[in-house]
Amino acid sequence: MFPELNNLLNTTPDRAEQGKLTLLCDANTDGSFLVHHFLSFYLKANCKVCFVALIQSFSHYNIVGQKLGVSLTVARECGQLVFLEGLKSSVDVFFRAQAEPHPLQFLREANAENLQPLYEFVREALKPVDDGEAAWRCPVLLVDDLSVLLSLGMGAVAVLDFIHYCRATVCWERKGNIVALVHDSGDTEDEENNILLNGLSHQSHLILRAEGLPTGFCRDVHGQLRILWRTPSQPTTQRDRSLTYQYKIQDRSVSFFAKGMSPAVL
């Protein structure tokens, strides 16, 4: 995890809030550093994590995780991490009997209407352990990323329904958290992606939006991060609801600074 980002969000692994949906969004840049941050954050917070990883392999996340101080291999072996490797399992779908349920079953069906099998997988993965030991702090669902489900043929409402049921189970029933990444292509004609992004934005308690600089690529400033705190149900008191910082990604950390205050410029 990135300590500077924790400072901006005013949180630490010990004081992680519960019952929240965090939306990660990237536009004209790669926001995957945020996924790696939250993965290592919640593993260090001793939470049980179900990671639906549809974009990269397990070893990719593991290599980055090790730079951030967590071992996904150890976490998986001790039962803290349930890892759905989308790239590998998507092939398994076609080589097993059709009657056996699979979380990515929709890949096989011509007219898959919903993501209920994927939801059932998440629900089972984050089921509370009944052996009397409170091993983990709270369940966390991490998804990288939801936009690829649209590319794989699911409709925006089907993905929203999947997150709806995950919120009902993970956030409300089990007081856990959800973190999901959605890409913003900036294409106003991509109605499905816009419905997904806006629909999730309205349900989120925290939105982190990584954007490329409007002036283009820069060696010392890799993008800017906009943080929006929301309270979807409660009236807010006056406080900073939105902050914007620029950032530079380094090998093992990300440094954040106010706009125009990059150390390279000062």
Place this chain on the structure above:
Amino acid sequence: MESVLALRGLVLLRDSVEWEGRSLLKALIKKAALGGEQVHILGCEVSEEEFRAGFDSSINSRLVYYDLFRDPLNWAQTGEALPGGPLGALQAMCKRTDPGPVTVALDSLSWLLLRLPCAALCQALCAMSRQHACRGGGPAAEQLCVLGLLHRELHGPGPTGALSSLAQTEVTLGGTAGQASAHILCRRPRQRPPLETLWFSVLPDLSLDLQGGPPLESQPHPDPHTPQVEPASHLTFNLHLSKREREAKDSLTLPFQFSSEKQQALLRPGPGPATSRIFYEPDAFDDLDPEDPDGDLDV
């Protein structure tokens, strides 16, 4: 905003990601409950526990809550889901309102509009007021208030326009510098809809604090689906011609427009001004050869 609280019919609360509308919805629910009305809530987007948070126990006991959040599509198959799915739940709610003043809150209309055909949803909303009028013995316009929360980024102009045509009041939420504002449009039959903009805040106990109109320089952002301001309204140059200017323009002969009058004028040397002459003073370096005037050109 007081006028909003007094009106009946469909009231659209149009919020955005930056300016959420659920707290205003809850404040209006509290006002209705304190006024002795029945209050029915169809909760789709947040849990019942989260929605009821902030209401005191006397208000909570007056709220009739239909929970469409926990299992809206009956995936759990426990038999606890509301029968008929979202549309069935909406129709069932219409049938259970008692005669008399009632406020129905839909949290949210956007959730329903994404999952139901727009026509079916509009028909259900119309049927709601008809059924209530049949039961109550009084015109539904005075008895029934339907508060619908609508997230304006989610829908295109078609569904939004359809719901707007059914609505008696539209409240568009915005704000600036941390202060929320409400842009209120009331539709009354055969009258020009009045516009009103108010600053407001919802206090932690869900009561409304109204603060009058906004300063001139901070107007709410226009909705992207409403017609934009005329772009030629504040130009520093004139795009239009007066009658005299237009006549002068029409009677003007263009220089390359060849007419018979022009031809005659060119063929007939007129008593015009003397032809122009060119006076040339050669430099010291000029080498003029009258027999070969182009001799100095290196061609």
